[in-house]
Amino acid sequence: MVLAGLQERWRPFQARLFPQQVLLEITDALILGQGIKGGRPLPLSIEAPIPAATCRKGRPLQVSALGDFIGDLLLENDWIDAHVLAVLPRIACTWRVLEWPDGIWPDDPVSTLRGMNPDLGVRLPLDDSYLDLQPLPGRPDHALMVAAPKAVVDGWIEVFSIAGVALDRLEPQQACLLEALAPRLREAEPEELIVLLQPEPHLCTLLLLRNGEPVYERDLEPRMPALLETLQKCLAYYRHHDPAVRSIRLLLTGHLPGIEPLEQALGVQAEQMHGGEFGSLALSGLLPARTPPARTLT
Missing domain, CATH: 3.30.420.40 (ATPase, nucleotide binding domain)
Structure with missing residues (x-):
């Protein structure tokens, strides 16, 4: 006792x-x-x-x-x-890519952005959101902005x-994912389009990345052949608007049943993106020491 x-x-x-x-x-x-x-x-x-x-x-x-x-x-x-x-949770957030005037980060990027109050096409007003801003890998003059409702x-x-x-x-x-993917994004070829699939039990999220920048996101059906059909339409749409794309790199963050027909249709082999010692790719991007500007929802 x-x-x-x-x-x-x-x-x-x-x-x-x-x-x-x-x-x-x-x-x-x-x-x-x-x-x-x-x-x-x-x-x-x-x-x-x-x-x-x-x-x-x-x-x-x-x-x-x-x-x-x-x-x-x-x-x-x-x-x-x-x-x-x-x-x-990813689904609770909305993201946009921003470019600072003259490529110079302000001392207080969140306050500066709120003061500018640009029309970002975000569904929720900035005043009702907490904001996170971080440099894009390999493109320090660009920022990934993630907004989440304050509630x-x-x-x-x-x-x-x-x-x-x-x-x-x-x-x-989104910020943790980019942190984890940073080495892959930096080594990407100029004409390469990275296709990232994030399988979950009830959906599969598609994220396209180009020159280190997320350019397109969509939730897909998690099963074949519906996933493949929608993915092909998304890729055709994007490549129509970006004809400089010459190659595709397919990354997966988890197990996706029936991946073989997708690999054959795209002509590439999928690469599994594991978190290594971490339980997920997002967790592996959560721990690294932060560098200014600080990545904090404010």
Whole structure:
């Protein structure tokens, strides 16, 4: 009993002296999580389906239930005092590519963008959104802007508060993905179009990248032949508007059943993009040290 009491009193001090970092990725379908020790990722230890009707299109619908669920998962791994770095669901965010005047980043890019208030064709007003801005790999004069509704971000912050953990960072999935893909984007040939497919249980997201820049995104049916038919139409449409494309590179972030007909139709072999020691490609882009401008939703 005395030892148990000492351990309980020591726990808060241990958490402050040796904070445990945990990486989490959330989608409408599941949550992935792994710890960090000595700056290196531990094996993936959380891979659980999100409870039904608690999250829709990246928006937490039942905040208390989600908070309790995540808190229980972390408690099972003895991570209840952890500092969490989380990936915001992709579907909750909207992105655009921007080019700064004269190619010079302002000191405060988010405030500058809000002051300019350009017409970006974004469905939600900038005033009602948190913004993330980061340089494009190999194109430092261009910025990837990701906007997320304030209500959605605030909802996830409340979820982690109920879970009882310290939320150190909440990053857009798009920003983490580009961070993870940066080496591949830098080595791409000038005439190359990168076709990235992100399979999930109920959809497959297509992202086209050209010269390090995301240029097109669409959700596809996750099964053949519907996926292949729509993909071919998307590629024909894009290549009509960009005739300089001479080759295609096909990347996958997960298992896609029946990939062989797609490879044959495109004339390329798919490359699996794994997160390495990380549980997903997005998680592998969440941990690297940030360089200015800071990647923070503000």
